[in-house]
Amino acid sequence: xxxxxxxxxxxxxxxxxxxxxxxxxxxxxxxxxxxxxxxxxxxxxxxxxxxxxxxxxxxxxxxxxxxxxxxxxxxxxxxxxxxxxxxxxxxxxxxxxxxxxxxxxxxxxxxxxxxxxxxxxxxxxxxxxxxxxxxxxxxxxxxxxxxxxxxxxxxxxxxxxxxxxxxxxxxxxxxxxxxxxxxxxxxxxxxxxxxxxxxxxxxxxxxxxxxxxxxxxxxxxxxxxxxxxxxxxxxxxxxxxxxxxxxxxxxxxxxxxxxxxxxxxxxxxxxxxxxxxxxxxxxxxxxxxxxxxxxxxxx
Ligand SMILES: Nc1ncnc2c1ncn2[C@@H]1O[C@H](COP(=O)(O)OP(=O)(O)O)[C@@H](O)[C@H]1O
Ligand SMILES: [Mg+2]
Numbered sequence: 001x002x003x004x005x006x007x008x009x010x011x012x013x014x015x016x017x018x019x020x021x022x023x024x025x026x027x028x029x030x031x032x033x034x035x036x037x038x039x040x041x042x043x044x045x046x047x048x049x050x051x052x053x054x055x056x057x058x059x060x061x062x063x064x065x066x067x068x069x070x071x072x073x074x075x076x077x078x079x080x081x082x083x084x085x086x087x088x089x090x091x092x093x094x095x096x097x098x099x100x101x102x103x104x105x106x107x108x109x110x111x112x113x114x115x116x117x118x119x120x121x122x123x124x125x126x127x128x129x130x131x132x133x134x135x136x137x138x139x140x141x142x143x144x145x146x147x148x149x150x151x152x153x154x155x156x157x158x159x160x161x162x163x164x165x166x167x168x169x170x171x172x173x174x175x176x177x178x179x180x181x182x183x184x185x186x187x188x189x190x191x192x193x194x195x196x197x198x199x200x201x202x203x204x205x206x207x208x209x210x211x212x213x214x215x216x217x218x219x220x221x222x223x224x225x226x227x228x229x230x231x232x233x234x235x236x237x238x239x240x241x242x243x244x245x246x247x248x249x250x251x252x253x254x255x256x257x258x259x260x261x262x263x264x265x266x267x268x269x270x271x272x273x274x275x276x277x278x279x280x281x282x283x284x285x286x287x288x289x290x291x292x293x294x295x296x297x298x299x
Contacts, residue, residue: 002116003124025050027233029081033253036120037077040087040138048229057088064094071115107138108141147182148181185211219239
């Protein structure tokens with residue numbers, strides 16, 4: 001499938017962007033995928049959540065301003081299959097400088113392009129800051145698709161239209177015509193309230209299949225894990241949070257595969273008489289597990 005670059009964005013803070021990036025990366029790595037997480041938030045929560053210290057001078061800061069190979073900035077994490085480009089506080093200041101650059105929306109795209117073309121990673125996940133500023137716009141210009149985590153709360157729909165309008169603008173301006181909505185992930189779902197169910201129903205009415213079947217429950221273990229510098233799969237592998245993100249990672253990969261198939265030329269890719277691939281055989285299991293994630297009480 002090559003490398004898919006996915007921006008994880010929402011202008012609001014505290015909706016589960018970073019938790020989703022870390023959990024999705026580690027769950028996909030469990031499934032054998034190679035993942036690069038790029039921490040674009042000067043608050044460095046993805047960096048610390050993956051157990052790495054903030055190191056001044058090791059972020060994308062210089063690379064964005066003076067295109068240089070990104071390889072020297074990539075660090076291994078304790079999780080096999082997950083690498084990281086960390087953030088640092090200086091990234092905040094770099095927005096002002098980027099704004100003065102030629103083609104300022106494309107700074108990140110230029111840095112990531114050789115890496116994406118090398119197919120070293122299956123997915124590059126860009127953890128965006130909680131704003132629609134220059135770093136987020138750079139992320140969306142560099143991405144194949146946008147994944148929006150949404151908290152199950154009032155005004156979810158309103159918030160969603162803000163970010164999807166930005167997606168449309170970036171597409172239509174020509175900055176990134178291929179950008180598409182990867183999906184909307186409802187987070188912090190609280191089974192004890194009717195509100196959460198109403199919100200999900202309303203968002204599904206407007207965004208249909210773009211909303212993932214998997215709902216991420218509110219789970220205290222997910223909120224504890226970052227202070228130990230561990231992803232949920234290590235911190236508490238059997239928690240409802242870890243299970244939900246495992247279901248989600250399967251659903252995410254399946255949809256990404258479907259999008260890739262849409263975008264391929266119409267020639268049949270698999271000859272009729274090809275042996276059934278193990279991946280295809282596993283599809284029904286994945287579907288059943290995803291359905292279970294939805295049906296299952298998530299508290
Ligand atoms: N499903 C969840 N259940 C409980 N706490 C969560 C959940 N998802 C995230 N959190 C916690 O909520 C806070 C905000 O989440 P975070 O992923 O950092 O959001 P963002 O990156 O959008 O600002 C963090 O303290 C995080 O640990
Ligand atoms: Mg964050």
